[in-house]
Amino acid sequence: MAFDSEHFINWFRNSAPYIHAHRGRTFVLMIPGEAILNKQFETLVHDIALLNSLGIRLILVHGARPQINQRLTTLGIDSQYQNNLRITDEKELASVKDAVGHIRVEIEALLSQGLSNTPMSGARIRTSSGNFVIAKPIGIHAGIDFKHTGHVRRIDKEAINSRLDAGDIVLLSPIGYSPSGEVFNINAEEVACAAAIATKAHKLILMMEHNQFVDSDNIAVNQIALDDAIEMLKAHNKPALKKLLGSAVTACEGGVQRAHLIDYHVDGSLLIELFSRDGCGVLINANSYDTLRTATIDDVMGIIELIKPLEDSGILVKRSRECLETELKHFSVIERDGLIIGCAALYPYHQEGYGELACLSIHPDYHRQGKGELLVKHIEGKAHHAGLDKLFVLTTQSQHWFLEIGFAASQITDLPIKKQNLYNYQRNSKVFIKSIDTCVRSPEKLKY
Numbered sequence: 197m198a199f200d201s202e203h204f205i206n207w208f209r210n211s212a213p214y215i216h217a218h219r220g221r222t223f224v225l226m227i228p229g230e231a232i233l234n235k236q237f238e239t240l241v242h243d244i245a246l247l248n249s250l251g252i253r254l255i256l257v258h259g260a261r262p263q264i265n266q267r268l269t270t271l272g273i274d275s276q277y278q279n280n281l282r283i284t285d286e287k288e289l290a291s292v293k294d295a296v297g298h299i300r301v302e303i304e305a306l307l308s309q310g311l312s313n314t315p316m317s318g319a320r321i322r323t324s325s326g327n328f329v330i331a332k333p334i335g336i337h338a339g340i341d342f343k344h345t346g347h348v349r350r351i352d353k354e355a356i357n358s359r360l361d362a363g364d365i366v367l368l369s370p371i372g373y374s375p376s377g378e379v380f381n382i383n384a385e386e387v388a389c390a391a392a393i394a395t396k397a398h399k400l401i402l403m404m405e406h407n408q409f410v411d412s413d414n415i416a417v418n419q420i421a422l423d424d425a426i427e428m429l430k431a432h433n434k435p436a437l438k439k440l441l442g443s444a445v446t447a448c449e450g451g452v453q454r455a456h457l458i459d460y461h462v463d464g465s466l467l468i469e470l471f472s473r474d475g476c477g478v479l480i481n482a483n484s485y486d487t488l489r490t491a492t493i494d495d496v497m498g499i500i501e502l503i504k505p506l507e508d509s510g511i512l513v514k515r516s517r518e519c520l521e522t523e524l525k526h527f528s529v530i531e532r533d534g535l536i537i538g539c540a541a542l543y544p545y546h547q548e549g550y551g552e553l554a555c556l557s558i559h560p561d562y563h564r565q566g567k568g569e570l571l572v573k574h575i576e577g578k579a580h581h582a583g584l585d586k587l588f589v590l591t592t593q594s595q596h597w598f599l600e601i602g603f604a605a606s607q608i609t610d611l612p613i614k615k616q617n618l619y620n621y622q623r624n625s626k627v628f629i630k631s632i633d634t635c636v637r638s639p640e641k642l643k644y
Contacts, residue, residue, distance in 0.1 A: 210472070214471045215250055218251075218398075220251055221399070222253040222255065222396070223254055223255070223400075224400050225256050226388035226401065227257070228261070228404075229260045229263050229295075229299070230262055230405060231403050232299060236460060238306060240460065243464065244256065248321055255395065256368065257370070257387050258369060260369070263295035268288060273288060278337075278340050278342070283341075283342050284343055284380075284381040286343075288381075289344045289379065292381045300325060300367060303323070304323050321365060323365045325367040325368070325369070329351060329371070329382065330351070330375070331349055331372025331382055332347055332380070333347075334346055345382075348390040351390050353395050356391070385443040386443065393452060399452070400443070401466070402443060402444060402456070403457075403458055403466075404440055404459060404460070405459070406459050406461065409457070418475060418477065419481070422445065422480060448481075453481070453482050454479060455482075487532075488574055491529045491539070493521065495524075499536055500517060501536075502539055503555060511592060515555070523541065530567055532562075537558065537567065538557065539557050541555045541575075542575045542578050544584060545614065546583075546584070551588075552588055552589070552615065553575050554589070556572070575587065587632050588611060589627075595626050604628065605627070610627065
């Protein structure tokens, strides 16, 4: 098949915002034992190496359930489970250690590859593993002794961060060590969740067996609000999905900004999820406190109160209530607890492929919190969805800010003819234009 240079160039340019956004941030990636047995695993390791080369601080947590089961079957040992947790006795603990040690060595070996003409050529990746997980026994519950099955007591975040600072990939196994020297078998999802919270990771990424999260129409979803995920968790009766969703919710409640659930069967799913506009997994976003949405008639008074000080100072053009109600379909707002704290409008000029960003305003109490950038990205997403190629804005006092977020200074003659005819020379507004053919999508679906 011939090399499609145009497609490659467009893809690479579209990935640039994500490359910038992810550099220097900490991601925790949980790989279940089933994914390690999958034919895509070696390719997944290559993708992990690529993330490391892009400056992402990576903590890998691997599972081992099928590998442990295989060893126990060979020995003729039947495991007992309670609440989907293995009850680990002394004999089973030996198989846990054997499986975990084997997987750890295999992952370290794959990350050490450096053969020419392979994706790992020249990678020189260091991995660090050790007693970073301090454990405690589950103990006896409802009369059942879980023996060597444990919970995470704490994560040695200082040691982990020191290795991440040195550029290493930190590898955590689903076992932990007690201060008394005992070893405990721990759920891999719990280790990943605890590590993400302890290190204040930007993302927790959990690999899963296909996407089984669907909406009321049985259509796969790619984003779940945190509140909806909590309700979904109450209703779900599939143990594996409940475990994944529970870990994602716990992490978000613990301060992790985003949790991703992605299918390890899909070749390149990790890269698609992290570096493309639409991704391929399920995003659970902790930032649900603010709601970004299309304006409704109930928002009119809130928008008027928000923009009035800017109109009085001459920063914004005055709009009557009647005008605002007529043009309401063009507006988007950020709402927090019933208060409109931000607004912006998109006026399309379809014939020329332009969109106008107008009436951008943020409540003074929420300046310097990224709300303005959020609204602009939302408007870019709407313009992209509408098939527009460029976004322009007229401003009298925010020239430098628009330059900083990717707009370029332009001329009145660069505007659509209709807008040129309406230009107010008394205001003498500056013109800035931004191409949106490589813009990210609307932040409701944004997967940074």
